[in-house]
Amino acid sequence: MDTFIKKEHYNFIKKCLSDLNTTFKCCTDKNIVETCKLSTRDQIFNLFEALTEEQITLIDINTLQTALDIDSYTKKLDGYVYGMAPITNAQISKLFKKEHKIKMPDSDAQDTPHVYLSWIDESIRKLFIVYPINDKLVGMACRLPNSNSKNKHICTLCHYVGDETEVACVSPVCKATSSDAGAYRSISFDVCLDSKKCNDRITSAEKLENLLKDVCQIK
Incomplete structure (x- = not known):
């Protein structure tokens, strides 16, 4: 699979997940945690105009439950990030x-x-x-x-x-x-x-x- 995540979008995803991680750590109400996760998921998917099934599976955060999950998720995304093309x-x-x-x-x-x-x-x-x-x-x-x-x-x-x-x-x-x-x-x-x-x-x-x-x- 080719790179498809803009550098600034990757940074935005990390910021959203940092906020979600705070919710994981500080909130004991499962309904609130789930609501925050759904909101974060929507924010991430709204960054993209069109995605393949493979890309959807990669960026979906439904399975994230802990800080370790988030860390593994961002590391996995890192290989699909692209930025400005090199210039001479x-x-x-x-x-x-x-x-x-x-x-x-x-x-x-x-x-x-x-x-x-x-x-x-x-x-x-x-x-x-x-x-x-x-x-x-x-x-x-x-x-x-x-x-x-x-x-x-x-x-x-x-x-x-x-x-x-x-x-x-x-x-x-x-x-x-x-x-x-x-x-x-x-x-x-x-x-x-x-x-x-x-x-x-x-x-x-x-x-x-x-x-x-x-x-x-x-x-």
Whole structure:
């Protein structure tokens, strides 16, 4: 059976099962536990538009009863998870033509399934993000802050809360909505600096897609 579970959907399933596991541990009412399990099952199946009988059998949680069952279930799903297709350094260079001698992602950055590709070039203090929209690669270069405050930030993509060593307010420069030639505007958003951890937490790509559409003026 081929991979059929998007990375962000896999993260969502794990989050749902974490909540279900809490119910297993803390609730003694069997009816409530069963209701929570049915609700979780519906949430998982609603992620998919169409499934084969084999896929249905794989993702069904009816037999889960304990934390050990959940752990075995997620490990079983892991082999059917896929992420963003690998991209080459040439594709990255083409996306960021205005960035001279851009540092490329680490060689192992694409070894595991990921929702989006991101890396930091400390020499120019920029964070880069690449993601496919409508089967076309889209990228944005974001300026990193120079200050190191202890203020807490919430990642726009995965909702993780951390200080500026973990989550920073970055600013991509983007074309203005104005028709004036050469007009630019700047927006900002909070994002995890460790994209691997963010990719393991993000449960939906919707906010990432909306950001990229805004920055790159994609309708």
